[in-house]
Amino acid sequence: MRTLSYAQAIREAHAQLLAEDPRVFLIGQGVRNPWYAGTSLQDLDKEFGAHRVIDSPVSENATTGTAIGAAITGMRPIVFHPRMDFMLLAMDPIMNQAANWSYLFAGRVSVPVVIRAVINRGGEQGAQHSQALQALFAHVPGLKVVMPATPYDAKGLLVAAVRDGNPVLYIDDRWLYDLQGEVPEGLYEVPIGAAVIRRSGRDVTLLATSYMASEASKAVEMLTQRGIDVELIDVRSVKPWDRNLVYSSVGKTGRLVIADAAWISGGTAAEIAASVAGEIFHALKAPIVRVCLPDAPAPTSAVLEQAYYIGAEAIVSAVEKVLVSSTRS
């Protein structure tokens, strides 16, 4: 199969969706500019016209609300927020309106909108250009939240999100944009809510989100060399998340490490850890360990960034810690 980068896979999904369905359109800041979107939207405006690929003013609140209104009335919009941080200006339309609409009106009206938000961390850009806010949105009933970690999933999850019929937050991470992987040519869906086992193993379940899934693969290589047999799960959807698959994996290994490059308190990792502890406590041989960002806004200085962001090494230590702290074998 041919290989594409993560960013190219996203672009291909957009292009094919725009071609397939006249109800699909794209609106947001920087959709015709490589600064924000990388190659992930390259030249779509040229191919499909500026009326369907709308590069908007700096008006997050209005553009998101507009997309929601269009969705309610029969379109299939994708709203683009080039930094997740900017999307916070659109909290009312997302949380109060889109998330509630179907429930409020007993399903008589729905909001088939995709809200795409890019996590952009590092590069000495600081606290307001780096936030990974999946937990905030996963908290809200009525929203679905997906976080692809591979080019294959980047394409398939976008297709599934557009066809889902509900408001779906599609969160992609710039640190993954150059990642290469196999991507089928045609349109296909990766089901929302289904995690995937990237490597099966016996000793410990390592569950990761988005960019951390890619770091986790590196960690698994290092751990394998040390004779540790890791089962790696890429969760892919954080709302809803794949409880069955996670529970059965932890049921087998008895140990769980969760890696999510967002703040630790009240995060996605906390939610999964609480569920596992609450539902299958008897299966656990060791305390669950979370590998997350410390509870601080992102610093700018390169030295502090180095200390702040976590990767494969932190995952390796966490796995080792879980093995050491096991009470039962």
Add this chain to the structure above:
Amino acid sequence: MNLQDTHVTPLSHDQLMSLLWAMQRIRVAEERIGELVATREVRTPCHLSIGQEAIPVGVCTVLRQDDTVWGGHRSHGHYLAKGGDLRAMMAEIFGKVTGCARGRGGSMHLVDPAQGIFGTVPLVGATIPLAVGAGLSATLRGTDHVAVAFFGDGATDEGHFHESLNLAALYRLPVLFVCENNLYSTHLTLKDRRVKDNIVESAALHGLPGVVVDGNDVTAVYQAAQQAVDRARAGEGPTLLECRTYRWRGHVGPAADLEVGTDRRRELDDWQRRDPIAHCRGLLNAQGLSSEVFERLETEIRREIDEAVSFARQSPAPDESELLQYVYVRGEG
């Protein structure tokens, strides 16, 4: 209302000299920052305001130290014009512990409370309502402080611009809204974003005076700001100044972005002929400013900038142990 109808005193030679000095200082500092970015010695994103110096300088010259200014991602000029510490700014851009935010902020987060700079942040338009809050706080505390919100034309696309104008007008708050209309918001021109080139009309809609000012004429900015500040201090409420200008460099970094979005070569040439610094020099030349005096001023400025850059270079990076400091303050903030 047209503020320019009312009486203003012409500027003295000394006043013009200090305006020239302040503008040239911002220019040289930013050119240097641009070089440091080009050589990758500086990695944090730096948004340069070269070409726009007359606006912060014209406005801040009429402010007192205890007046506050609020800016965004392109705020080196606001910071320096208001009296922010140059060395601390350079060190911040270098991510050093001697920076104004101890290296946690970079170019987009400048702060110097002693000079009335309580923080600039990159989220577009974010500080406009904060300036309104500073105006409200001045009123409630019974002081005659004035708050100035600096923002770009792009920020007027955001809802909080409109909400803030209304609040400030409604409560007659001592706020100066200064829109630096440089015709661009990242890669998009004003035409891509508005049906009409009419930002100033927002003022009339919300019931406050609005004035269009030649943002490349420092005396025009100064005089408009003077009247608006006088009004604010007298309890007569806010003013919107739409200062027409142009940014010579691109959205971020030293490049000119000639090919991004639109082709702006011709436009840039036209605007460079309207250099605010050359304009001010022209006024002074007519009063007999010699080129030796200008060169001396330039040399002094370069020396100060060189010194600030070496200070920044030599300063230590923050220690990793600082990572979790300042997430909260201790006791009374």
